[in-house]
Amino acid sequence: MLLSNLLIGALCLTGASADSDTTGPDKNGKYWIHGNGISASFIRYGASVSNLIVKDKYGIPRDLVGGFDNATYYEIDKQHPHFGGVPGRYANRIKNSSFEIDGVTYHVLPNENPTAAHPAGVDTLHGGPKGWDWRNFTVVSQSNNSITFSLVDPDGEQGFPGEVVAYITYTLGDLTWDLRMVAIPTTKKTPIMLSSHIYWNLDGFANNETNTALNHTLYLPYSGQRVDADSILIPTGDIVANQPGSVNDFWSAPKALGDSFNDPEIHGNCGFNCTGYDTCYLVNREQNGPHDWRADGGFVARLQSPWSGIQLDVYTDQEAFQVYSCNGQNGSLTLKETQGLFDNPKFPRTIPQYGCVVLEVEDWIDAINQPSWQRSKKQIYEPGGDPYVLQASYRFSINDTTRSDGHY
Numbered sequence: 001m002l003l004s005n006l007l008i009g010a011l012c013l014t015g016a017s018a019d020s021d022t023t024g025p026d027k028n029g030k031y032w033i034h035g036n037g038i039s040a041s042f043i044r045y046g047a048s049v050s051n052l053i054v055k056d057k058y059g060i061p062r063d064l065v066g067g068f069d070n071a072t073y074y075e076i077d078k079q080h081p082h083f084g085g086v087p088g089r090y091a092n093r094i095k096n097s098s099f100e101i102d103g104v105t106y107h108v109l110p111n112e113n114p115t116a117a118h119p120a121g122v123d124t125l126h127g128g129p130k131g132w133d134w135r136n137f138t139v140v141s142q143s144n145n146s147i148t149f150s151l152v153d154p155d156g157e158q159g160f161p162g163e164v165v166a167y168i169t170y171t172l173g174d175l176t177w178d179l180r181m182v183a184i185p186t187t188k189k190t191p192i193m194l195s196s197h198i199y200w201n202l203d204g205f206a207n208n209e210t211n212t213a214l215n216h217t218l219y220l221p222y223s224g225q226r227v228d229a230d231s232i233l234i235p236t237g238d239i240v241a242n243q244p245g246s247v248n249d250f251w252s253a254p255k256a257l258g259d260s261f262n263d264p265e266i267h268g269n270c271g272f273n274c275t276g277y278d279t280c281y282l283v284n285r286e287q288n289g290p291h292d293w294r295a296d297g298g299f300v301a302r303l304q305s306p307w308s309g310i311q312l313d314v315y316t317d318q319e320a321f322q323v324y325s326c327n328g329q330n331g332s333l334t335l336k337e338t339q340g341l342f343d344n345p346k347f348p349r350t351i352p353q354y355g356c357v358v359l360e361v362e363d364w365i366d367a368i369n370q371p372s373w374q375r376s377k378k379q380i381y382e383p384g385g386d387p388y389v390l391q392a393s394y395r396f397s398i399n400d401t402t403r404s405d406g407h408y
């Protein structure tokens with residue numbers, strides 16, 4: 001056991017230093033940057049994060065994000081789980097693959113929930129069949145601790161109006177990872193909503209007692225409400241309360257992701273016949289008055305794993321937060337060389353159902369189809385107006401809290 005941990009450590013350290021002290025891609029097509037106690041790699045495809053390495057409470061480096069060993073494989077794997085990428089031009093789902101701006105109805109390409117009448121699907125997920133995370137971004141600059149990608153999304157691509165130019169900057173600091181996304185429409189009014197779609201496992205998929213993330217504790221202190229959604233996860237227009245003690249209550253106190261799995265309401269909570277979470281929680285910070293989104297204590301989400309002791313605090317200027325508990329995973333995605341156990345046949349080197357959790361900073365999903373929410377200023381952008389901006393800071397620490405029931 002110890003031997004394999006040391007091996008993982010050695011692998012990580014090699015990946016994070018020898019390969020990568022210079023800029024440009026390594027032999028696997030990955031661009032490495034470094035901070036204090038943290039290293040990360042990125043690929044051009046989807047401007048995706050491919051490795052993110054911090055040490056656990058024993059000092060063992062852990063790679064916390066789902067991904068593949070090389071950049072090439074992201075385009076080969078048919079499942080396309082949006083692994084660590086930037087969904088765009090409009091993240092999450094667009095009802096009926098259409099929306100209206102200034103009285104004009106636009107139709108974008110559908111790519112989810114096919115039916116006999118609509119074989120391509122009845123809605124659009126993450127910007128369409130060739131959304132941003134199906135394309136190569138350009139690396140415009142890289143330093144030891146920062147990298148910036150750009151993308152030009154042409155007029156009419158996937159059905160969206162007008163050209164959009166985007167810059168995605170990732171920067172590492174003292175156990176911190178900062179994201180800054182800027183998108184500028186250059187020719188027409190268009191919806192823009194971005195996010196970052198990472199599959200987290202704070203144990204580096206190496207927990208030797210459970211291979212799920214259901215023991216990870218989640219705290220969403222500002223999320224007393226969520227967006228109600230139908231059986232295919234399209235918002236109904238209703239905003240609903242997360243009553244204290246209910247399955248969607250992560251705000252009144254921190255709660256492990258699996259803690260409500262005995263509550264019958266967890267079944268169907270993430271759509272038809274789906275058990276778990278795929279939910280857009282609102283972030284209600286505004287009632288506290290003007291605030292700096294970076295300010296200490298103002299995290300919108302805290303995820304902590306007692307097994308590794310690794311804690312992630314998410315700070316952001318965004319007003320919604322999607323949580324997906326990897327309900328759809330089934331062991332068909334392999335772990336990277338930097339992850340998992342090498343000598344424990346109990347767990348295969350793959351991502352099982354509930355083996356991860358996706359946390360997405362974003363705006364209110366499908367607000368372009370919910371005029372009563374009055375969010376057009378946060379959703380529709382025009383040439384010469386304010387750019388779309390998403391900022392977030394992911395801050396890591398060690399929190400050695402174990403669960404009172406003795407479970408990890």
Ligand SMILES: *[C@@H]1O[C@H](CO)[C@@H](O)[C@H](O)[C@H]1NC(C)=O
Nearest residue numbers: 021022034035036037144145
């Ligand atoms: C890059 O940053 C890391 C962490 O701050 C530091 O240890 C390393 O020396 C830096 N490398 C270069 C080439 O500046």
Ligand SMILES: *[C@@H]1O[C@H](CO)[C@@H](O)[C@H](O)[C@H]1NC(C)=O
Nearest residue numbers: 067068069070073334335336
């Ligand atoms: C690339 O990564 C995939 C998945 O991690 C792996 O199956 C494949 O062998 C790798 N290819 C090369 C050339 O390393």
Ligand SMILES: *[C@@H]1O[C@H](CO)[C@@H](O)[C@H](O)[C@H]1NC(C)=O
Nearest residue numbers: 095096097098099106107108
């Ligand atoms: C869905 O879009 C189609 C065109 O793609 C349109 O004919 C239909 O009216 C729309 N349905 C709804 C409920 O908006």
Ligand SMILES: *[C@@H]1O[C@H](CO)[C@@H](O)[C@H](O)[C@H]1NC(C)=O
Nearest residue numbers: 029044045072075134135136
């Ligand atoms: C992305 O770049 C890689 C490497 O240059 C290339 O093989 C691939 O075809 C490109 N993919 C797309 C979708 O442009």
Ligand SMILES: *[C@@H]1O[C@H](CO)[C@@H](O)[C@H](O)[C@H]1NC(C)=O
Nearest residue numbers: 001002005058060207208209
């Ligand atoms: C499980 O992993 C922990 C943390 O790395 C380690 O201390 C422990 O010895 C391992 N247990 C077994 C049974 O391998």
Ligand SMILES: *[C@@H]1O[C@H](CO)[C@@H](O)[C@H](O)[C@H]1NC(C)=O
Nearest residue numbers: 217218254304311399400401
């Ligand atoms: C440590 O994690 C627990 C469980 O998530 C949480 O209740 C507690 O506030 C955290 N403590 C610190 C100091 O961050």
Ligand SMILES: *[C@@H]1O[C@H](CO)[C@@H](O)[C@H](O)[C@H]1NC(C)=O
Nearest residue numbers: 267272273274275327330353
């Ligand atoms: C519901 O999900 C279960 C477990 O994944 C599966 O066995 C069953 O066939 C599903 N039922 C329907 C109606 O899809």
Ligand SMILES: *[C@@H]1O[C@H](CO)[C@@H](O)[C@H](O)[C@H]1NC(C)=O
Nearest residue numbers: 078079328329330331332333
């Ligand atoms: C597992 O999930 C993938 C992706 O959704 C799917 O393509 C595959 O058929 C599933 N495999 C099984 C055995 O259900």
Ligand SMILES: *[C@@H]1O[C@H](CO)[C@@H](O)[C@H](O)[C@H]1NC(C)=O
Nearest residue numbers: 209210212214215258407408
């Ligand atoms: C939590 O961890 C305990 C102890 O390792 C394990 O027995 C249990 O199955 C885990 N629970 C979940 C929901 O993963």
